[in-house]
Amino acid sequence: MPPIHILLTLVWLSTSFLITIASPMMIPVDVGTNEPARITLILENRQAFGRRTSPTPPPASEDPAEPIQVPIELCIAHQGTDYEHWMLIIDSTNGFHAQIPRLGNVGYLKAARFPFKLRTNQIVTGLGKAKFRTQDDMDDVFAKLGKIRMPQKAHELGGNCMDYIHMALDMLVEKGHILKVPSNFEMIYSKSYRKVRKLTWGEE
Secondary structure (H helix, E strand, O other): OOOHHHHHHHHHHHHHHHHHHHOHHHOOEOOOOOOEHHHHHHHHHHHHHHOOOOOOOOOOOOOOOOOEEEEEEEEEEOOOOOOOEEEEEEOOOEEEEEEOOOOOOOOOOEEEEEEOOOOOOEEEEEEEEEEEOOHHHHHHHHHHHOOOEOOOOOOOOOOOHHHHHHHHHHHHHHOOOOOOOOHHHHHHHHHHHHHHHHHHHOOO
């Protein structure tokens, strides 16, 4: 049996040999890069496994924002009576009309905006939809509709509440919010105005 010190020496040499074989520095190098092939492979694997890609943000839309579309309606209260009154309704709850002012020149009707709520003595006719670029654009138009000045006195041609509605629709056309004054409004307006002319001025 070999002496104990010889055995210890052999064990030490065999352990060193195994460690050397396991070391990546002893692996043949990559001829193309002159780098240890094993190190390159390990680094590549680690990078591929641990890589985290940031989500690509969606491309910004080049299309302009969709316009706001709201219904417009004609509301006639007490139709066929001496108290008949016309109102324009936009987006169901915004009412516009011309009425006798409480103060000021009573000869002219005064335009006003008011919160609309349908009542039993009112008839509503749809006139299509109006388009607005933004809410601010719509609010600006609403303010202008409430400031329309009647060109004639109430008892004169062109000065009553029916004329105000026509003027309001003309403004919407001028500002590009509707293409034209709705044809069904024109029909109702013409038919009703014949009655007004006959009752007020005795015209046939």
